[in-house]
């Protein structure tokens with residue numbers, strides 16, 4: 001079995017195939033769906049071409065099912081979802097909401113796995 005991703009609020013499944021589906025709101029008030037790769041550290045995304053944002057802009061991430069704001073309690077620049085592995089272990093997955101920033105964290109009972117070229121930026125917030 002593969003890893004699954006859940007909304008922290010309603011615990012609905014957010015992944016389909018190799019993708020994670022999240023709802024986004026961008027600054028110019030456009031809303032849409034974004035497809036992320038399930039593999040941590042892979043920053044390829046798919047989106048509607050009419051959803052536009054520029055590097056450095058904060059993107060709002062929401063659960064596509066319950067519409068909960070996925071902002072993390074650790075830092076407003078980070079969003080949080082839950083990963084469940086094949087052994088039913090749960091991990092918090094945090095990732096940067098800033099467009100162009102590549103920073104993703106997997107939290108496992110105090111241990112942190114960090115991914116992406118900007119991963120050092122938020123490491124201090126986990127201490």
Ligand SMILES: [Zn+2]
Pocket residue numbers: 007008009010011012063064065066067068
């Ligand atoms: Zn939800």
